[in-house]
Amino acid sequence: MRHAWSSSRLRLVQVGTAARSRTSLMLTSNFCTKRKKVARLEKKTYTKTLQWIVNLAEQSLLNKLIRRSLVRNRNQVEVLQADPNSPLYSVKTFEELRLKPELLKGVYNMGFNRPSRIQENALPMMLAQPPQNLIAQSQSGTGKTAAFSLAMLSHVNPDNKWTQCLCIAPTYELALQTGQVIEQMGKFCPDVKLAYAIRGNRMERGAKLQEQIVIGTPGTVHDWCTKYKLIDPKKITMFVLDEADVMIATQGHRDQSIRIHRQLPMNCQMLFFSATFEDSVWRFAEQIVPEPNIIRLKREEETLDTIKQFYVNCKEKEDKFTALCNLYGALTIAQAMIFCRTRKMAAWLTESLTKEGHQVALLSGEMTVEQRAAVIERFRSGKEKVLVTTNVCSRGIDVEQVSLVVNFDLPVDLDGNADNETYLHRIGRTGRFGRRGFAVNMVDSQHSMDIIKQIEMHFDRKIIKLDTSNLEEMENLIS
């Protein structure tokens, strides 16, 4: 299957050229206006049909890739789940975690066979009686969302028609995605209902919600609790903070989250989850969560072995673009996510990739949340194979088929130092639940080389140099 994508594009170019010459022949051989009109129409139909065939071919190629990678991945997950060194390893089965039969049906229906380590360790703590608080860290894509979704679905009493679990996520699209996981998992729990506290979801003021679980973003959840009085915070018995580090480290989120947190009853169970926790953020989390159980990774465990990390030396943005095209020539890439620092760069890259014939989606901060969610949905369904973005979706977004993440610009903090947490979240968009993934960093200056060194030191993990003009070397390194 190597080169499959590039060879399909080659065919597309050849067919396109043939089509152009045939149509131009047809046009020059006929001087009659009517005939010209017909010819124009024929050309249009011909081009449309061609485009349709090409789309179909690409779609079926992608489907084939997806099917192959699903089979390969099923085997890979089974191997990893039996390897005590893998974060997917577990000793217990879902049955042994004492999930209700309808939830067991839900997880098996989603294709899960065994729990991952975080699920195996966190679920007993989250379901213990009396309730226990938890601050938990686990590598990206290892099943944290699934773990706390199961905890909420297990926790609620379906007979009580009021909100009992509150889950907060940092972005609209992440709240939607988590909501979809809860809905899928709770498919066989018809009496458990879920409401989305996200922008645009208007509710009647004062009409108390009957949904037992509410998932939302901090601002809207806060409004629903205080301004609209849709939720009685005193009746909340489980509070989940997803991407907890960013929720307590970024000013706006922290203020809202703390305001919500203050209204909850003293005995409300607190569950904080993230793949990353800077030391200071961890200390702060421990201050606001009383007597927590703690699941914490060692620094060197934070990166996943299944994601291979590289850097490529490039001078200008044009070199980065060429390197990217070379990568496409050498790798079989189902879907890719590319991170840029500015909207301008993201727009330029999107245009350049589109001109090259790639199906590209652009996601950036100036879009409305609904537009952003629609772009992610199209990408998730495979309509676009490349997603170019600024930092807006570095966290949490779960698209299984992403096999390549490119840092077109490296993530830096306000002082220009390496932003290690963002780096980890970005590369974690690939290598989901045991899948293989590649992360490629474009290095365009001494400063960005220093950042690579900082990242290497921070995670104690080598980032390997890749020469994208040397196909043979590249194939050896990435195979």
Ligand SMILES: Nc1ncnc2c1ncn2[C@@H]1O[C@H](COP(=O)(O)OP(=O)(O)OP(=O)(O)O)[C@@H](O)[C@H]1O
């Ligand atoms: N036990 C399991 N067996 C098989 N697949 C699973 C299991 N648990 C979760 N998954 C799948 O693994 C993928 C990643 O899971 P999830 O999104 O819960 O990870 P996460 O740790 O929350 O990731 P992130 O840190 O990026 O937020 C999802 O596609 C999910 O459906």
